[in-house]
Amino acid sequence: MKQTHIMTTPILSIRNLTVDIPTRHGVLRPVNGVSYDVAAGEILGVVGESGAGKSMAGNAVIGLLNPPAHIASGEILLNGQRIDTLPRDEMRRLRGKQIGVVFQDPLTSLNPLLRIGDQLTETMLAHLDISPSEARKRAIAALEEVGIPGAAQRVDSYPHEFSGGMRQRVVIALALCAEPSLIIADEPTTALDVSVQAQIIALLKRLCRERGTAVMLITHDMGVIAEAADRVAVMYAGQLAEIGPVREVLAAPIHPYTDGLMGSTPLASRGKDRLHQIPGAMPRLDALPPGCAFHPRCPYTQDDCRADPGPRIEDGAGRAACFHPISRTEVA
Amino acid sequence: MLAYTLQRIFQSAIVLLVVGLVAFSMFRFVGDPVDNMLGQERTIEDVERLRGQLGLDQPFVVQYFRFLEGAVQGNFGVSYRQGRPVAEILLERAPATLELAAVSGFLAIGFGIALGVFTAIRRSGFAANAIMTVSLIGVSLPTFLIGILLIYLFSVELGWLPSFGRGETVKIGNWSTGFLTESGLKALILPAITLGLYQMTLIMRLVRSEMLEVLRQDYIRFARARGLRERAVNFRHALKNTLVPVITVTGLQLGSIIAFAIITETVFQWPGVGLLFINAIQFVDIPVMAAYLMLISVMFVGINLIVDMLYFAIDPRLRADRTGAH
Numbered sequence: 016m017k018q019t020h021i022m023t024t025p026i027l028s029i030r031n032l033t034v035d036i037p038t039r040h041g042v043l044r045p046v047n048g049v050s051y052d053v054a055a056g057e058i059l060g061v062v063g064e065s066g067a068g069k070s071m072a073g074n075a076v077i078g079l080l081n082p083p084a085h086i087a088s089g090e091i092l093l094n095g096q097r098i099d100t101l102p103r104d105e106m107r108r109l110r111g112k113q114i115g116v117v118f119q120d121p122l123t124s125l126n127p128l129l130r131i132g133d134q135l136t137e138t139m140l141a142h143l144d145i146s147p148s149e150a151r152k153r154a155i156a157a158l159e160e161v162g163i164p165g166a167a168q169r170v171d172s173y174p175h176e177f178s179g180g181m182r183q184r185v186v187i188a189l190a191l192c193a194e195p196s197l198i199i200a201d202e203p204t205t206a207l208d209v210s211v212q213a214q215i216i217a218l219l220k221r222l223c224r225e226r227g228t229a230v231m232l233i234t235h236d237m238g239v240i241a242e243a244a245d246r247v248a249v250m251y252a253g254q255l256a257e258i259g260p261v262r263e264v265l266a267a268p269i270h271p272y273t274d275g276l277m278g279s280t281p282l283a284s285r286g287k288d289r290l291h292q293i294p295g296a297m298p299r300l301d302a303l304p305p306g307c308a309f310h311p312r313c314p315y316t317q318d319d320c321r322a323d324p325g326p327r328i329e330d331g332a333g334r335a336a337c338f339h340p341i342s343r344t345e346v347a
Numbered sequence: 348m349l350a351y352t353l354q355r356i357f358q359s360a361i362v363l364l365v366v367g368l369v370a371f372s373m374f375r376f377v378g379d380p381v382d383n384m385l386g387q388e389r390t391i392e393d394v395e396r397l398r399g400q401l402g403l404d405q406p407f408v409v410q411y412f413r414f415l416e417g418a419v420q421g422n423f424g425v426s427y428r429q430g431r432p433v434a435e436i437l438l439e440r441a442p443a444t445l446e447l448a449a450v451s452g453f454l455a456i457g458f459g460i461a462l463g464v465f466t467a468i469r470r471s472g473f474a475a476n477a478i479m480t481v482s483l484i485g486v487s488l489p490t491f492l493i494g495i496l497l498i499y500l501f502s503v504e505l506g507w508l509p510s511f512g513r514g515e516t517v518k519i520g521n522w523s524t525g526f527l528t529e530s531g532l533k534a535l536i537l538p539a540i541t542l543g544l545y546q547m548t549l550i551m552r553l554v555r556s557e558m559l560e561v562l563r564q565d566y567i568r569f570a571r572a573r574g575l576r577e578r579a580v581n582f583r584h585a586l587k588n589t590l591v592p593v594i595t596v597t598g599l600q601l602g603s604i605i606a607f608a609i610i611t612e613t614v615f616q617w618p619g620v621g622l623l624f625i626n627a628i629q630f631v632d633i634p635v636m637a638a639y640l641m642l643i644s645v646m647f648v649g650i651n652l653i654v655d656m657l658y659f660a661i662d663p664r665l666r667a668d669r670t671g672a673h
């Protein structure tokens with residue numbers, strides 16, 4: 016099993032990240048004081064219901080928050096260097112070069128009018144000091160690596176000439192072509208056929224392991240987390256609910272929300288199921304309850320949960336943001 | 348792609364046949380050319396002889412067929428008013444209109460795309476908003492009014508540019524061009540702006556809205572996420588995708604530039620086919636009117652055909668669908 020407590024500087028380190036969206040009716044906070052690290056060669060799975068702020072946190076890291084959303088406080092460090100304060104053009108240089116991105120829908124991620132080879136070479140030429148012919152050679156090699164058959168010919172094809180799964184392989188090649196140290200994959204398999212989802216995850220996992228790339232893998236799919244991730248971060252209403260090694264969190268969640276997501280059945284029997292349904296809905300950002308944001312849905316709520324300040328994961332060793340975590344020894 | 352091209356050419360031919368029928372019908376149903384050509388003093392024999400000469404005594408279908416036959420060979424008969432072959436008159440007049448339309452089209456497309464892109468990229472800037480506001484005026488003012496305003500300002504008040512005519516022209520073969528003399532170029536400016544302004548604003552507004560739409564697409568976001576320069580994102584990725592839908596509309600606009608030339612040519616007394624047509628209407632010179640109609644529709648259809656082919660050239664998805672690659 017992979018070592019989970021790596022002592023060297025993590026590739027990505029998010030410290031108390033808060034993202035605000037000012038609106039006419041007040042400030043929304045889709046990401047609220049989130050902290051986590053991703054080490055080299057490690058895959059951190061990020062899960063949570065729709066609207067939990069998973070994508071927003073990813074977008075903050077790559078510096079592509081859509082205004083008026085912006086980082087209100089906290090720090091983002093890449094290889095120990097702060098990147099959230101970088102000027103626009105330096106941040107641009109970092110994207111693609113240091114941080115690769117894979118989006119959800121491969122059908123819309125590729126420019127339909129440009130050959131995939133051209134999209135690969137333009138990315139490399141933007142970041143690497145190489146000649147166009149060298150870039151083309153590397154483009155073909157990159158396509159081979161992600162498992163595109165006949166890469167030398169396919170390099171001149173247009174996106175529509177590939178299936179969805181093949182296109183996502185192309186997108187992965189694009190994300191990795193300048194050899195970034197971090198990959199942010201935002202639901203990379205959600206839009207794909209079930210039959211190719213596992214292949215894509217396996218590919219992503221293999222390439223990142225080989226290169227020691229850190230991965231932030233955002234997904235709804237517990238199967239994907241169990242299969243690929245080393246650690247998992249569970250988000251709820253913009254906050255981190257629980258974080259820890261994947262085996263521990265999935266097998267014995269201590270936050271009631273994570274427990275709800277897992278349902279009561281053993282993980283193996285649910286296979287690639289989506290997250291378990293929890294009664295009620297996640298509160299809207301403009302109507303967050305006081306105290307623990309999960310308390311209206313939590314079966315373990317006590318009086319202290321309803322009062323501010325709500326529970327937080329203590330920096331460093333903490334695992335769950337909960338005043339009354341489930342004690343596994345009692346339950347089991 | 349070949350099948351598609353043939354299909355489009357076939358469609359174009361049908362359109363032209365129908366327009367031909369309309370043009371031809373004018374001979375039968377609008378005015379009586381014999382009345383116009385012979386004065387008050389005429390005999391029945393004169394009328395019959397002329398009818399025979401003009402082929403007006405034949406059955407409708409025969410006349411239509413002969414009209415088409417002639418039209419294909421560029422023979423539109425003889426102008427009732429000038430007594431010369433219509434084709435000859437049209438050829439004389441065509442360069443003036445084509446040069447005017449070409450310059451207007453160039454202005455409309457060039458400035459339309461440039462300003463459209465600019466206002467899309469800088470959508471909240473002051474300059475972009477100012478351009479958008481001014482463009483509203485451009486869309487809402489009628490062409491003749493713009494022409495008159497320009498004449499008033501630049502010819503009457505400032506005296507910089509001529510208010511009518513083509514200036515000096517130079518003959519190159521059968522083509523008389525105004526591009527080679529200073530007065531010819533000066534004379535082009537105001538009519539070209541008048542004719543192109545409306546199309547330019549339309550193209551600009553269209554480019555802007557398409558570009559804003561494209562900039563919201565995932566592949567633009569992905570291009571940014573790959574760390575491409577803003578310039579590459581805007582021009583290499585966004586503009587190309589913007590142009591796909593813009594091309595169709597632009598093609599239609601170019602066709603209407605030639606059609607709208609009638610108004611501009613009248614305002615500026617520009618000696619092109621549009622002015623010829625207006626004069627022909629006054630004299631019920633049916634052959635000229637019919638030939639003009641045919642000429643305009645051939646241009647419309649031709650431009651549309653070219654636009655369709657351009658569509659193919661720019662969008663690989665269409666190419667593949669038609670050739671049957673998966």
Ligand SMILES: Nc1ncnc2c1ncn2[C@@H]1O[C@H](COP(=O)(O)OP(=O)(O)OP(=O)(O)O)[C@@H](O)[C@H]1O
Binds near residue numbers: 036045063064065067
């Ligand atoms: N422009 C905006 N104005 C107001 N609220 C916004 C805006 N953009 C996003 N949000 C809110 O921010 C929250 C976080 O969104 P985010 O996309 O990060 O969720 P997510 O966890 O990625 O969800 P999903 O699983 O659906 O992708 C959501 O509740 C969303 O409604």
Ligand code: SF4
Binds near residue numbers: 270308310
């Ligand atoms: S803090 Fe209280 S309400 Fe929140 S999850 Fe824990 S037990 Fe439930």
Ligand SMILES: [Mg+2]
Binds near residue numbers: 069070071
């Ligand atoms: Mg998301």
